[in-house]
Amino acid sequence: MSGPSGLHAKLERFPIDKDLVGRETATGRIPKTLRPIFRDHEDFTAGHTLNEQTLAALDASAALIVLCSPASAKSHYVNEELRLFKTRHPDRPLIPVIVGGTPDDPKDECFAPALKFKVGREGEITTAPEELLAADVSEEADGRSLAIAKTVARLLDLQTDDVFRRAERERRRQGRVRSTIGSVIFGLMAAGGFLAWQSHQRQQIITEVEAIVAKYSIVSPAEAAVPDTKESLTKAITAIAEGAAGDARYAKALELLKAGKPAEAEPLLLAVAEEKESRAARESKQAAAAYENLGAITRLSALRLLQCRLAWYGFRSVKVGQLRQLSERTLFVDLLQTCGTILCTVEIDPRSGAIRRCLLYTSDAADD
Structure with a gap:
């Protein structure tokens, strides 16, 4: 996973088990795919102000995923988005994914204030700490695969273990399919090469026979x-x-x-x-x-x-x-x-x- 682009792509391509599709959860009916996922900073278009598009995207989002790092923790823009989302939609999931830094570390803090603390009814950031369940992509913590599974589990209101186990099973199945396809392609190439060689050998024999008979x-x-x-x-x-x-x-x-x-x-x-x-x-x-x-x-x-x-x-x-x-x-x-x-x-x-x-x-x- 390479930053926001990698996370965005993996979430949109995440294989949702067919046995889960259609199941009713607290976040609604589980879809066949997580697409589309709106991504800030890239998905804005000309003709609208930043605030208008941001507010429209926040209102249309069933959940908000925030990539947490020292840079995002210091960003006024990120903090404002978090504050607005928590104020306007307090019942919707807010899912932090740590891509760098350390929570509660003064020199390397990765949580923005609006994420780290509760937000009041009027939109004010309080001093009451928020209970956060963050996924961490670092290999020393969750690792990429488990972090993705945690994020998907929060989006679908499922148990992380269930999502992770099913995803691993699907990954192995796809690996077997790719291996089989690769073997078939290799076999076809080998067969094609053998047939070409066989045809060449046959033509060579015909040429030799004709020459000897003529002799x-x-x-x-x-x-x-x-x-x-x-x-x-x-x-x-x-x-x-x-x-x-x-x-x-x-x-x-x-x-x-x-x-x-x-x-x-x-x-x-x-x-x-x-x-x-x-x-x-x-x-x-x-x-x-x-x-x-x-x-x-x-x-x-x-x-x-x-x-x-x-x-x-x-x-x-x-x-x-x-x-x-x-x-x-x-x-x-x-x-x-x-x-x-x-x-x-x-x-x-x-x-x-x-x-x-x-x-x-x-x-x-x-x-x-």
Whole structure:
């Protein structure tokens, strides 16, 4: 609280508990807010004399709050206002708030004579001491919060403890609300930043994939004859690029593919596929997809090694579930059509589900 302005603002913004609003007290029905509070010296306007406006304000006021300090105690103007208010409205509350000085201290007196002593019917200041219940904003006395609560309690004719307790409860509630709002705003900012980062990462992956696919553009007639080769290659490299953030093998394979070394990337991709295969009971689909990605990259290797690699990787893919069942005992899968059709025939034990035999055929060779 910084002087009259601080007290004025805090009183007008003071949160009156909704349970108190409308209650009848000696000062009337408790309002929703204490606004407006007339403030002397600032609220006067041109066109009226000081005395006219002061008298009008005093007559319209349900209570008078006086800020007590050594300066106000010596002010003739303040003393006259107090005298007039006590004379004209002796039944209305007069609330002293000490902002400096010490009562009854000759060198540091903070109470004006009209406040400190009773005022007679004719407006004369007597020598009879007034019983004063003052709020003191100093930290050594009430402190700011309690001083405000005391002032509000006098204005509304309530117990100070009741007002103070309710005000503290409301202050804590508002603190929680502000904290929640702050957390939400921070969360939204963080989410916005994450989404922006995620969008940037996605665009970066797309750019990398497009560059790698362009690097391995299909040029040979054998490769050109394979349907959807470019699409499968794009899908495989995209999966590798997306997995690079969480798997160092994918990250290394991606760098090798960028460097034009698909043969060196192949063992890394095989390691990923084999690891997923070892958990085939719960990850059969992921393992099959990993082998599919590996097969797409294998096409980039020397064509003379292509058939045996496709046969082996095709068999591994079959093991993890990429099958098309034609009868109870025999399953077929059409793997790829590069350098001849490769057909895989798998015989499975109907009781145990184990693979009894796998025959892999190509147009040039057969592997048992």
